[in-house]
Amino acid sequence: MKNCILLIALLVMVGSGHGANHIDDRAVLFEGARLITGEDERPIEDSAFLVKGTRFAYVGNRGEIEFPNDIRRVDLSGKTVMPGLIDTHTHIGYERYSNVIPEWAQIDSSGRGLFNYGPQNFTYDNIIDHLSRLAYSGVSATWSAGYEFGEAPYKIRDEILAGEHPDVARYYPAGPGITTREAIVSSWARQSAFGVGTEAEARAAVARLAGWGVTQLKLWPHVNPAMSSVVYRAVIDEAQKYGIRVGFHPTSLLSSEEMIRAGAKIILHPSFELDSKLVKEYRPYTALTSAGGRREFYAPFLHPPDPLLAELVDPVHLKLLQNRYPNPKAEIREKSKAYWNTYVAKVGNLRAAGMRFALGSDSGGVSRNNLIGWATHLDMENMVAAGFTPAEVIIAATKISAESLRLDDLGLIAPGKEAAFVVLDANPLEDITNTRRINRVYLRGQEVDRAGMRARWIKSWPSGKSE
DSSP states (O other): OHHHHHHHHHHHHHOOSSOTTOOOTTEEEEESOEEOOSSSSOOBSSEEEEEETTEEEEEEETTSSOOOTTSEEEEOTTOEEEEOEEEEEEOTTSBOOSSSOOOSSSSOTTSOOSBOSSSTTOOHHHHHHHHHHHHHTTEEEEEEOSOOOSSHHHHHHHHHHTTOOTTSOEEEEOTTOEEOGGGOOTTSGGGGSEEOOSHHHHHHHHHHHHHTTOSEEEEOOOSTTOOOHHHHHHHHHHHHHTTOEEEEOOOOHHHHHHHHHHTOOEESSOOSOOOHHHHHHHOOEEEOOOHHHHTTTOOTTBTTBOHHHHHHSOHHHHHHHHHHSSOSOHHHHHHHHHHHHHHHHHHHHHHHHTOEEEOOOOBTSTTOOOOTTHHHHHHHHHHHHTTOOHHHHHHIIIIIHHHHHTOTTSSSOSTTSBOOEEEESSOTTTOGGGGGOEEEEEETTEEOOHHHHHHHHHHHSTTSSOO
């Protein structure tokens, strides 16, 4: 009787107005996969889930209910499915991966180098390219942690939310960010930021960001001189009035704890061992953002290159990475190992205190070589190395990351949620690096054209071919 009731309910949900015996031709039943829902650590070993349009309509065990014979079916036997990843800390727009010969110089002779602190790479097409690389890598949404230039970021964000660009990840730009006037220099990333020195300037900057529809802003309180507590408290207070969350780059233990007490929810790096009572009371979010540092002494994925990495990066750029990592200088490798061990201990203590860890790769940022799309997976591997289980990492990268960004319709494979999921050829619960073994990606209920993306990238590479 229970199964009959479920089936009738499903027929009503997926019907297109022709009665309960008709299945809407937009409905697709995926069967046979090991399904990691993101809700808890236990997968459904032999699953069935129904997608109608852009949403999940049913999730359960295969055979739990009978579906009509004429429904469209996709056999995923032997595969593992997990929710689309959510990267809560990227830097969209600084790097360029197409139509350049990679150089490690900040700007090449044309002004269009691989990495650029200025506005040169913040073009409409380059932002779309970055978001397509995230989608190719199984990422369904990202928050870009500043410091954006121009109007293109907001235009693209709104177009994606309106249903355009089906093969890119959702994009939530932080806008220019807020810092001190002294922190804005031509040789660093904060060139576009609002430099504020008074409470009135702080509130005006937040109002500008609100006008652009920013949902989470970037606050960098600087260190020399440090931003006044009056100013950063004004930023946080004004942001709360507009319903904007504050993600801050921690620069001191004292200011970090004060900003959390004032209402800031997102710590962009776990740089300090915060008071455990404070963490337990406020339960802020953070992310490892560690992909760059560990690579100095640990980079087996470059020798030979991981297939996903080789698909995302042109051969010239890949060769440069192989020559650079792990670091050829033994003293740097040892120093990095010591820092990593200290970092892992700090992360363990913060977790024990109740800190909520999401996934945030810091890709595309000032560390460079933290490649967009690839670094998301590398940071998941680093989370396991830091003491998380693979199941905990996947929950952090989906459910908790969605909570951090307040994305109510992403992060889980569950009825009513947006159908954003990744089909894998191997089980990431056994080895987290299996998240890189991507078979297919679905966003908004449709399969992403990964083959088309790959063909366009190869065409844009200096050699015009892959190795």
